[in-house]
Amino acid sequence: MRSIHDPRYQDLIKKLIELRESKDVTQVELAQRLVKPQSYVSKVETLERRLDVIELVDWLKALNIEIGEFVNQIKLYN
Incomplete structure (x- = not known):
């Protein structure tokens, strides 16, 4: 199974x-903060493109969220 389908x-x-x-940030605004095109954000959000860990850290930083705070909010283990 490709991990993007996990x-x-x-x-x-x-x-x-x-x-x-929740932070009232549009895809365009997030892309600007990341210095990426809006299509980058869209492709990640529609599962056309996978984020690596460095990109995830950058994404969270652009939204003013600490990675530890984010990880505590999600369930990655079954």
Whole structure:
């Protein structure tokens, strides 16, 4: 199974979307903070592109969230 199809990864992305939306940040605004095109954010959020751990840290930093705080909010273990 490709890891992008792993339910845990899908839950992680759903949580990132919820986090972005809860902070009233659009995809365009997040992309600007990341110095990336809006399509980058869209592809991550629609599971067309996978985030690596460095990109995840950058994404969270752009939303002013500590990685430890984020990890405590998600369930990665079955």
